[in-house]
Amino acid sequence: xxxxxxxxxxxIGLEVEVVESPNPCEIGIRGVVVDETMNTLRIKTEKGLKxxxxxxxxxxxxxxxxxxxxKGDLIAFRPEDRIKKGILMLKRAKGVWLW
Amino acid sequence: MIDFVxxxxxxxxxNLGFERFVVFSENPSELPDSVLKGYxxxxxxxxxxxxxxxxxxxxxxxxxxxxxxxxxxxVMRWRVDLILDFPGREMDYVTVKMAKEKDVAIEIxxxxxxxxxxxxxxxxxxxxxDLIRIVRKFDAPFVLTSGASDFYEMRPKxxxxxxxxxxxxxxxxxxxxxxxxxxxxxxxxxxxDGLEIEENFKF
Numbered sequence: 001x002x003x004x005x006x007x008x009x010x011x012i013g014l015e016v017e018v019v020e021s022p023n024p025c026e027i028g029i030r031g032v033v034v035d036e037t038m039n040t041l042r043i044k045t046e047k048g049l050k051x052x053x054x055x056x057x058x059x060x061x062x063x064x065x066x067x068x069x070x071k072g073d074l075i076a077f078r079p080e081d082r083i084k085k086g087i088l089m090l091k092r093a094k095g096v097w098l099w
Numbered sequence: 100m101i102d103f104v105x106x107x108x109x110x111x112x113x114n115l116g117f118e119r120f121v122v123f124s125e126n127p128s129e130l131p132d133s134v135l136k137g138y139x140x141x142x143x144x145x146x147x148x149x150x151x152x153x154x155x156x157x158x159x160x161x162x163x164x165x166x167x168x169x170x171x172x173x174v175m176r177w178r179v180d181l182i183l184d185f186p187g188r189e190m191d192y193v194t195v196k197m198a199k200e201k202d203v204a205i206e207i208x209x210x211x212x213x214x215x216x217x218x219x220x221x222x223x224x225x226x227x228x229d230l231i232r233i234v235r236k237f238d239a240p241f242v243l244t245s246g247a248s249d250f251y252e253m254r255p256k257x258x259x260x261x262x263x264x265x266x267x268x269x270x271x272x273x274x275x276x277x278x279x280x281x282x283x284x285x286x287x288x289x290x291x292d293g294l295e296i297e298e299n300f301k302f
Binding site for chain 2: 003004006007015017058060062066067068069070071073074090092093094095096097
């Protein structure tokens with residue numbers, strides 16, 4: 001699978017790390033996504049479950065054998081809406097050749 | 100530092116402080132690999148534009164020249180990256196707004212100022228100030244370039260930036276837009292704004 005499809009893919013089960021956040025305490029939170037809402041990700045870390053907002057944060061995520069840096073604003077949809085909205089976003093983005 | 104020109108620059112051009120050039124030509128396959136290839140589309144109408152867009156290769160940056168009608172339809176096309184500057188270009192409020200929505204950059208070049216004088220240059224300055232004001236309002240992508248068609252129309256980067264700064268352009272923003280535009284074609288790790296591949300990192 002191509003890495004750009006992370007925007008249209010299920011995030012539960014992916015390994016993520018918070019790289020940038022307005023809240024310094026959130027930077028470095030690392031683990032596996034266990035649940036997701038429209039605006040938040042629930043990450044299972046070594047210290048327990050952490051809920052991190054998507055908007056304004058940047059995540060490092062392992063997907064399709066590559067490590068990607070994704071802005072949370074791009075994934076701030078309900079997981080069930082993401083296929084539709086993610087593909088639409090990729091289609092509209094300049095320089096992204098889907099086919 | 101990158102500049103958009105209409106000819107293949109020689110070694111002298113690199114002394115002006117540019118690291119790389121994007122050369123726009125109607126036949127980019129003839130351009131050397133040392134420069135980034137830009138496909139200049141000169142169209143009379145929308146049909147011709149679409150026909151020429153089909154010939155564009157994936158690694159060519161696409162810039163369009165034409166009247167207001169052509170520019171309006173060019174802004175709507177996904178494959179178009181840039182509305183190139185030329186003497187007599189018309190850009191209106193609606194087109195700039197559309198350029199922002201569709202992520203098409205607007206080139207503002209210094210060469211047309213060098214090729215005009217007197218009252219015509221004065222009008223050009225007025226028009227450019229208006230355009231910059233609209234671009235600022237919508238935060239539309241724009242690039243400040245020399246747009247030179249020969250070496251003697253080229254100017255150092257600093258001079259270009261200072262000139263447009265006087266006319267009210269946000270120079271740093273222009274740099275960022277230009278970098279983003281070029282990264283789309285040169286950086287394999289760049290996918291889109293906010294989505295990049297990190298090569299050297301391992302989980």
